[in-house]
Amino acid sequence: MEHSYALAPAVLVSALSVGFAMPAYATAPEIQTQGPIIYLADNLQEDAKLGWCIDTKGRGFAETLQAHSCKPTGNDVLFTYAPDTGTIASATYENKCMAYTAPENAVNPFGLIDCDIEAENQRFSYDADSLEMRLGNDETLCLTVAPTIDDAGPFQSRDLILAACDGLEPNFKQWIVQK
Numbered sequence: 001m002e003h004s005y006a007l008a009p010a011v012l013v014s015a016l017s018v019g020f021a022m023p024a025y026a027t028a029p030e031i032q033t034q035g036p037i038i039y040l041a042d043n044l045q046e047d048a049k050l051g052w053c054i055d056t057k058g059r060g061f062a063e064t065l066q067a068h069s070c071k072p073t074g075n076d077v078l079f080t081y082a083p084d085t086g087t088i089a090s091a092t093y094e095n096k097c098m099a100y101t102a103p104e105n106a107v108n109p110f111g112l113i114d115c116d117i118e119a120e121n122q123r124f125s126y127d128a129d130s131l132e133m134r135l136g137n138d139e140t141l142c143l144t145v146a147p148t149i150d151d152a153g154p155f156q157s158r159d160l161i162l163a164a165c166d167g168l169e170p171n172f173k174q175w176i177v178q179k
Helices: 009-021
Strands: 037-040 052-056 065-069 079-082 087-090 096-100 110-114 124-127 132-135 138-145 150-152 155-158 160-164 175-178
Touching: 037 079, 065 110, 065 160
Parallel strands: none
Antiparallel strands: 037 052, 037 175, 052 065, 065 155, 079 087, 087 096, 096 110, 124 132, 132 138, 138 160, 150 155
16 A cells, blocks of 8 residues: 655754754763863763773773773873864873774774874864764775774773764764863
8 A cells, every 4th residue: 555645845844954953963971081082972872971082992001092981080081183283192192193004904993103294194184063083085984983882891992993984873973072
């Protein structure tokens, strides 16, 4: 049986305007971290509602990066973004920047290495309107997190990866840069 549904133009316009007025993320995290961080705008199922921050893998300094619960304390989640150079730098570890060091590694493609503003693999572009963090030399790729959540002591972690921006749900690719 075929059904034909028609909405009055006023109802359709009203429904669309309500949809566009809503934020793109479902549940904002309850950020407790003090200092500069880069975190997902959506809590994205983080159990303690702390949100997901860029973080070093393990405790303290590490050469690989992940997304981790935005810990209330802990300096390894402190990262800054410099729009003039496109670098994401550790606020804790001097002269260490995020880099796309292992493109062939689907699980851990990002490293924390010596900053080099000339290095293309250390450049990112951030659009404050769309909240997307894109790879500087390939604007079709967005910084995102893996769907799988792992236990990380009293917190949680996810792989920090790149994926085609067009194929991602907004809650997986919208980042907030907190200064």
